[in-house]
Amino acid sequence: MQRKLIYCLVSIVLLSVAWLGGLGFTTLVGLVPLLLISSSLGDSARDWWRMAGWATLTFVGWNVATVWWIANATPIGPVAATFFSSWWMMVAFMLFHYVSKRAPKVIAYTILVAAWVATEHLYTHTEVISFPWLALGNAFSQSPWAVQWYSLTGVEGGSMWVMLCNIATLEAWQQRTRFSTVRAVTVAVVPVVASLIIYWSYEPSSQSATVAVVQPNVDCYEEKFNNTAEAQIQNLQTLLAEVPSAADVVVMPETALPGTIDEEELQLSPAVSRLREALRQSHPETMVAVGASTVKIYESQQRPTATARTGMGFYYDVYNSAVAINGDKEADLHHKMRLVIGVEAMPAFVSQLDSFIDLGGITGQLGRNDEATVFHKREVVAGPAICYEGLYGDAFARFVRKGANLMLVMSNDGWWGNTPGHKRLFDFCRLRAIETRRAIARSANTGVSGFITSRGDVRERMDWDERGVLTDEVELSERLTPYVIYGDWVGRMSLLMSFLGIMYFSAYRIRRRNHLVD
Numbered sequence: 065m066q067r068k069l070i071y072c073l074v075s076i077v078l079l080s081v082a083w084l085g086g087l088g089f090t091t092l093v094g095l096v097p098l099l100l101i102s103s104s105l106g107d108s109a110r111d112w113w114r115m116a117g118w119a120t121l122t123f124v125g126w127n128v129a130t131v132w133w134i135a136n137a138t139p140i141g142p143v144a145a146t147f148f149s150s151w152w153m154m155v156a157f158m159l160f161h162y163v164s165k166r167a168p169k170v171i172a173y174t175i176l177v178a179a180w181v182a183t184e185h186l187y188t189h190t191e192v193i194s195f196p197w198l199a200l201g202n203a204f205s206q207s208p209w210a211v212q213w214y215s216l217t218g219v220e221g222g223s224m225w226v227m228l229c230n231i232a233t234l235e236a237w238q239q240r241t242r243f244s245t246v247r248a249v250t251v252a253v254v255p256v257v258a259s260l261i262i263y264w265s266y267e268p269s270s271q272s273a274t275v276a277v278v279q280p281n282v283d284c285y286e287e288k289f290n291n292t293a294e295a296q297i298q299n300l301q302t303l304l305a306e307v308p309s310a311a312d313v314v315v316m317p318e319t320a321l322p323g324t325i326d327e328e329e330l331q332l333s334p335a336v337s338r339l340r341e342a343l344r345q346s347h348p349e350t351m352v353a354v355g356a357s358t359v360k361i362y363e364s365q366q367r368p369t370a371t372a373r374t375g376m377g378f379y380y381d382v383y384n385s386a387v388a389i390n391g392d393k394e395a396d397l398h399h400k401m402r403l404v405i406g407v408e409a410m411p412a413f414v415s416q417l418d419s420f421i422d423l424g425g426i427t428g429q430l431g432r433n434d435e436a437t438v439f440h441k442r443e444v445v446a447g448p449a450i451c452y453e454g455l456y457g458d459a460f461a462r463f464v465r466k467g468a469n470l471m472l473v474m475s476n477d478g479w480w481g482n483t484p485g486h487k488r489l490f491d492f493c494r495l496r497a498i499e500t501r502r503a504i505a506r507s508a509n510t511g512v513s514g515f516i517t518s519r520g521d522v523r524e525r526m527d528w529d530e531r532g533v534l535t536d537e538v539e540l541s542e543r544l545t546p547y548v549i550y551g552d553w554v555g556r557m558s559l560l561m562s563f564l565g566i567m568y569f570s571a572y573r574i575r576r577r578n579h580l581v582d
Contacts (some may be wrong), residue, residue, distance in 0.1 A: 071097035078123040083130035088203030092229040107165035123150040133483035156180040178561035185555025200226040205491035208520025212262035215545040220554040273312040278515040281531035282476035293322035315507040318355035342393035351441040381431030386448035388439035399433035436462035477511025486511035494520040
């Protein structure tokens with residue numbers, strides 16, 4: 065028992081390193097100790113429950129070690145994230161454990177890889193209960209040079225690679241033969257070598273635009289939502305004055321505009337009008353992309369959307385939005401597509417916990433958009449992703465399919481405090497840049513603001529507790545990657561392989577009971 069406990073702790077450490085600031089290569093062997101426990105147990109029901117206990121300890125420990133910071137905003141947050149993430153992991157692993165005791169290794173390993181990636185895919189694409197923070201492919205967010213092939217496979221391809229490496233390492237450890245060792249090294253090294261070839265041979269687009277990102281460095285709890293609207297607007301105008309007049313685009317953070325803006329009165333909103341006037345005076349050729357909380361009021365007496373609230377005799381939706389402000393035309397609007405579970409998206413069993421959530425901003429069930437909206441400014445077609453959308457490759461791909469040649473990310477970040485949370489969310493954008501081959505300009509209230517190239521490299525950045533403006537020449541690209549065109553095809557393929565693997569296993573068991581196979 066003591067040895068198994070040590071194995072679990074080793075797995076927790078190896079799996080957690082990447083999310084705590086280290087490189088992700090430890091995940092390539094992170095599941096090996098847990099797989100060793102599985103191989104040491106028998107096929108009895110008692111051993112199945114023993115394995116379930118060790119697996120639960122490992123997956124819960126991994127989650128607790130890496131998502132504890134959510135408690136800064138909501139005490140229930142890390143509990144919910146740990147429960148749902150661990151549950152999906154358990155489904156895949158315990159299915160493998162069951163099959164591995166009753167079928168040849170090739171069937172069990174196929175089901176392990178396919179089921180793990182398939183459950184990640186389902187967890188990612190579930191509309192409400194979705195928090196794919198610990199998708200194994202995310203482990204390489206600080207090593208973009210090693211996963212340039214994400215432009216083909218997306219993060220789910222990285223998860224499949226991690227699982228294959230763990231299996232190859234387990235086999236090398238157990239067999240202790242030259243062939244098994246060479247095979248394990250090959251599985252780990254070949255994708256990295258291929259990535260390095262892509263990295264050094266990649267040629268970015270020669271077209272560019274001048275982009276500035278603003279980081280107000282405003283405390284979400286103490287200042288931003290306690291200050292007057294006038295003070296907040298003056299703060300943004302002061303920072304806008306630091307932007308070069310030749311800038312094409314200025315990116316400001318999520319919900320940077322004060323108050324909640326009626327979408328019918330968007331053009332007349334004091335905050336929008338003040339920024340538009342400032343642009344006319346000092347930056348006539350510049351577009352500002354800024355976050356805002358907006359409300360859409362419906363005249364219908366029937367509930368118009370599933371997320372609509374009611375009050376004062378009418379229905380309305382509240383949105384976390386991005387607003388494009390130009391000095392020479394009306395403002396444009398994008399509604400956030402992927403909402404934060406338990407904060408912006410409220411399942412029925414979570415809605416009663418709203419009083420425990422403190423994000424210093426908009427909470428409760430928000431409206432959401434199914435379609436991406438892009439902002440136009442001369443040659444620039446910008447996709448305005450909002451905070452949590454940076455975790456989803458499919459969300460970025462939607463913007464690119466709509467014609468975005470540049471990606472913007474507006475975030476708050478401050479509600480997590482100075483923890484690994486905002487750092488990893490910035491790093492995940494590096495993977496989005498590779499998947500879509502789009503440069504990214506990211507603006508946070510406080511956290512990490514900066515520029516990411518289409519290879520995933522960081523050009524400039526401002527870190528926690530810094531205030532200021534960064535300006536850079538940012539690539540504009542029109543190319544479409546296989547990932548953008550086909551989306552999360554690895555996950556869809558894994559769903560099919562999981563189904564076929566389970567069917568094959570069932571057929572194998574029937575044939576074995578009938579003595580048709582050994």
